[in-house]
Amino acid sequence: MAYVDDFxxxxxxxxxxxxxxxxxxxxxGLFGMIQGLHRTGYFRGFVSSADYYTVLTGHGVLLALVFTxxxxxxxxTWGVTRSLDRPLxxxxxxxxxxxxxxxxxxxxxxxxxxxxxxxxPLNADVLYTFYAPMKAHPxxxxxxxxxxxxxxxxxxxxxxxxxxxxxxxxxxxxPLQTFMALTTMLMWYISSxxxxxxxxxxxxPWSLGLIQQVDPLLTRTLFWYFGHPVVYFWLMPAYFIWYxxxxxxxxxxxxxxxxxxxxxxxxxxxxxxxxxxHQYVDPGIPEGFKFIAMTNTMFLLLPSLLTAFTVxxxxxxxxxxxxxxxxxGWLRELPWDEPAFAGCALAGLMFAAGGFSGxxxxxxNINYLIHNTLWVPGHFHLTVGTASALTFMAAGYWLFxxxxxxxxxxxxLATIQPYVWFIGMTLMSNAMHRAGLAGIPRxxxxxxYDSITFQGVVGGVSEMRLQIAIGGTILFxxxxxxxxxxxxxxxxxSGNDSLRVNGAIPAPLSGPEHSPRIxxxxxxxxxxxILLIVLAYGLPLSAMISDGLFAPGSPPIxx
Amino acid sequence: xxIHRYEKIWTAVALLLIVGxxxxxxxxxxxxxxKMVDDSGGTIDADSLGDTEFADPGVTKxxxxxxxxxxxxxxxxxxxxxxxxxxxxxxxxxxxxITSPDVVHGFEIAGTNVNTMAIPGQVAEVTVRFDxxxxxxxxxxxxxxxxxxxxxxxxxxxxxxxxxTEGS
Ligand code: HEM
Ligand SMILES: [Cu+2]
Ligand SMILES: [Cu+2]
Numbered sequence: 182m183a184y185v186d187d188f189x190x191x192x193x194x195x196x197x198x199x200x201x202x203x204x205x206x207x208x209x210g211l212f213g214m215i216q217g218l219h220r221t222g223y224f225r226g227f228v229s230s231a232d233y234y235t236v237l238t239g240h241g242v243l244l245a246l247v248f249t250x251x252x253x254x255x256x257x258t259w260g261v262t263r264s265l266d267r268p269l270x271x272x273x274x275x276x277x278x279x280x281x282x283x284x285x286x287x288x289x290x291x292x293x294x295x296x297x298x299x300x301x302p303l304n305a306d307v308l309y310t311f312y313a314p315m316k317a318h319p320x321x322x323x324x325x326x327x328x329x330x331x332x333x334x335x336x337x338x339x340x341x342x343x344x345x346x347x348x349x350x351x352x353x354x355x356p357l358q359t360f361m362a363l364t365t366m367l368m369w370y371i372s373s374x375x376x377x378x379x380x381x382x383x384x385x386p387w388s389l390g391l392i393q394q395v396d397p398l399l400t401r402t403l404f405w406y407f408g409h410p411v412v413y414f415w416l417m418p419a420y421f422i423w424y425x426x427x428x429x430x431x432x433x434x435x436x437x438x439x440x441x442x443x444x445x446x447x448x449x450x451x452x453x454x455x456x457x458x459h460q461y462v463d464p465g466i467p468e469g470f471k472f473i474a475m476t477n478t479m480f481l482l483l484p485s486l487l488t489a490f491t492v493x494x495x496x497x498x499x500x501x502x503x504x505x506x507x508x509x510g511w512l513r514e515l516p517w518d519e520p521a522f523a524g525c526a527l528a529g530l531m532f533a534a535g536g537f538s539g540x541x542x543x544x545x546n547i548n549y550l551i552h553n554t555l556w557v558p559g560h561f562h563l564t565v566g567t568a569s570a571l572t573f574m575a576a577g578y579w580l581f582x583x584x585x586x587x588x589x590x591x592x593x594l595a596t597i598q599p600y601v602w603f604i605g606m607t608l609m610s611n612a613m614h615r616a617g618l619a620g621i622p623r624x625x626x627x628x629x630y631d632s633i634t635f636q637g638v639v640g641g642v643s644e645m646r647l648q649i650a651i652g653g654t655i656l657f658x659x660x661x662x663x664x665x666x667x668x669x670x671x672x673x674x675s676g677n678d679s680l681r682v683n684g685a686i687p688a689p690l691s692g693p694e695h696s697p698r699i700x701x702x703x704x705x706x707x708x709x710x711i712l713l714i715v716l717a718y719g720l721p722l723s724a725m726i727s728d729g730l731f732a733p734g735s736p737p738i739x740x
Numbered sequence: 741x742x743i744h745r746y747e748k749i750w751t752a753v754a755l756l757l758i759v760g761x762x763x764x765x766x767x768x769x770x771x772x773x774x775k776m777v778d779d780s781g782g783t784i785d786a787d788s789l790g791d792t793e794f795a796d797p798g799v800t801k802x803x804x805x806x807x808x809x810x811x812x813x814x815x816x817x818x819x820x821x822x823x824x825x826x827x828x829x830x831x832x833x834x835x836x837x838i839t840s841p842d843v844v845h846g847f848e849i850a851g852t853n854v855n856t857m858a859i860p861g862q863v864a865e866v867t868v869r870f871d872x873x874x875x876x877x878x879x880x881x882x883x884x885x886x887x888x889x890x891x892x893x894x895x896x897x898x899x900x901x902x903x904x905t906e907g908s
Binding site: 234462463467486540545625626627630632 | 742743744746747750751754755757758761762764765768769774775776777778779781783784785786787838842843844846848850851853854855856857859860861862863864865877879880881882883884885886887888889892893894
């Protein structure tokens with residue numbers, strides 16, 4: 182029996198979330214290729230350089246917010262209902278949050294794309310960070326607000342499901358997948374409160390003319406209060422797949438359930454009090470607070486390093502179950518021709534590289550070298566752009582048959598797709614990193630200046646440009662392959678073949694019964710998380726608002 | 741709770757790495773004295789820069805080999821920097837004060853450690869030594885509107901003797 186047979190209504194919700202996610206991925210990826218070709222100067226025929234920023238806003242919002250959040254909602258709806266073995270309480274409630282998110286996302290996207298049509302009053306060329314005092318059309322902020330409220334209700338839905346399950350099972354440990362979904366959402370409630378205040382209290386009323394000015398530094402700080410944890414909102418669903426599905430795909434089982442819980446608790450505690458590391462070079466923030474944020478950031482490495490261990494150990498265990506031997510020889514026994522496995526494994530590998538460049542970003546003083554250069558997109562295309570994105574695609578290969586009841590179509594395309602993505606990203610990302618070291622800025626349509634020659638530390642600037650252009654094109658090709666497989670599977674009908682996927686997930690080697698019950702005390706961890714945030718943000722925020730909530734203020738500047 | 745021996749070793753190594761990373765930054769701050777951009781520049785009314793030191797931005801000599809440079813970053817130029825280069829002598833210590841009257845900009849002197857944000861209402865303060873004569877490009881590295889990619893400038897470090905004769 183596949184998931185769709187046991188939970189037909191929930192399967193539909195998962196399917197729709199994933200389909201919206203992958204549609205956003207397709208459009209965003211096309212924009213990515215346009216950017217890659219435009220800013221390197223290889224082809225500037227798609228848009229003018231002024232409209233480049235419309236495309237870039239679309240890329241950031243559609244990929245970093247819309248794609249990731251819908252994918253998370255699909256995966257968590259599946260994981261919560263599967264692991265609790267009960268459906269969401271009400272289909273209508275589920276459709277409400279899905280509908281709110283969809284309406285919000287479409288509103289924001291239409292407002293952004295309005296920037297390409299001069300006759301339309303809509304415009305939101307403010308990038309996905311929307312720093313004030315640059316002002317977008319109010320529909321952009323309203324769309325974002327609806328989108329975030331929808332995501333909050335999605336979390337409420339998973340909690341409701343959990344509480345009902347708890348009523349029937351008062352003494353059991355929270356199943357691992359549900360535990361991961363709930364801790365992720367607690368982190369999300371705490372952190373997205375920052376952007377909600379930024380948008381609802383400041384930017385939306387200000388863009389409507391209800392208040393005259395806002396404080397650029399305060400709103401920016403509220404953004405980054407949310408802007409780092411959102412990174413973990415992208416990553417935690419990928420970790421969720423790595424912990425609970427990847428070991429099975431490798432042919433084995435998870436090493437340790439208790440450590441998986443520890444890792445998610447650490448993310449809940451440490452994801453938020455670090456946001457100042459995005460503001461290392463901002464004026465107006467005392468050095469001491471930057472230092473505290475840096476210390477927390479470094480400790481936030483720990484759960485990711487622990488994850489690296491578990492992922493590799495679980496894969497090795499799987500490979501040895503399949504007959505793998507030797508110190509590294511076991512690697513050969515892994516199912517590299519299985520797209521779901523290959524996607525997750527390659528995503529994990531790239532994440533390791535992304536982790537290294539992230540340590541550079543986090544080093545408060547080394548950050549001077551690379552702040553706002555191409556190094557930064559080089560880094561996060563390895564993390565969110567591959568660790569998350571490729572894992573979600575890989576999960577799609579495994580999950581789509583189970584949520585549609587259809588066999589995976591175009592299997593051979595699916596088999597090569599993760600490798601295509603990997604090659605494209607290797608080219609694009611290494612060149613972006615090196616270009617950043619040479620000082621080439623990010624977020625720029627034409628990083629070629631009359632008065633400046635950038636000097637590469639390793640390699641020449643024209644060679645980097647070529648790699649970015651080719652890498653971006655290969656990535657887009659990889660995306661097209663993926664979309665053919667997924668939409669082909671969805672539309673392909675079930676035929677008469679039986680499914681080849683087995684959705685059962687084996688129990689971990691070391692189960693939750695070996696861990697202290699306090700790990701499941703969500704109230705306690707939430708309280709500690711809030712305490713850490715008060716320590717990191719209390720003083721700097723109160724200093725910023727001591728001269729008035731809206732001062733030093735700036736009136737809106739339309740783009 | 742049972743933890744595998746390898747996992748214990750791994751965790752210990754991870755913690756060592758973390759503490760090591762924090763130590764290098766601490767050393768950078770205490771040893772070579774790498775200073776972060778902070779709140780020392782103070783706040784300012786972005787609407788009336790005309791009433792401040794930024795009314796007539798540029799280079800001022802404040803001591804033996806010490807200079808201050810006020811820079812206004814605005815859509816889409818640096819004043820000074822874009823229409824005429826910022827000129828300072830070699831062998832000097834230069835403190836930049838940077839602010840913006842409109843949107844957020846970036847101020848990066850390519851090839852140096854000078855890299856800061858220009859945020860309306862805030863003044864960024866950055867001090868740097870220039871030992872040798874050289875020419876540097878200045879880039880706005882924060883998106884600031886449709887003309888963002890045109891926003892750049894120049895800094896020229898001239899030989900000391902030339903600087904004195906021609907003035908600033
Ligand atoms: C076809 C694949 C992709 C290509 C070719 C691509 C290309 C690019 C390029 C060239 C930039 C830099 C633009 C600039 O700074 O001027 C960029 C920025 C960015 N990309 Fe991608 N990308 C791809 C996929 C992704 C994915 C899957 C994600 C996330 C899930 C992502 C997230 C971002 C974000 C958040 C930015 C920064 C936007 C900003 O600075 O406002 N990209 N991308
Ligand atoms: Cu961050
Ligand atoms: Cu700019």
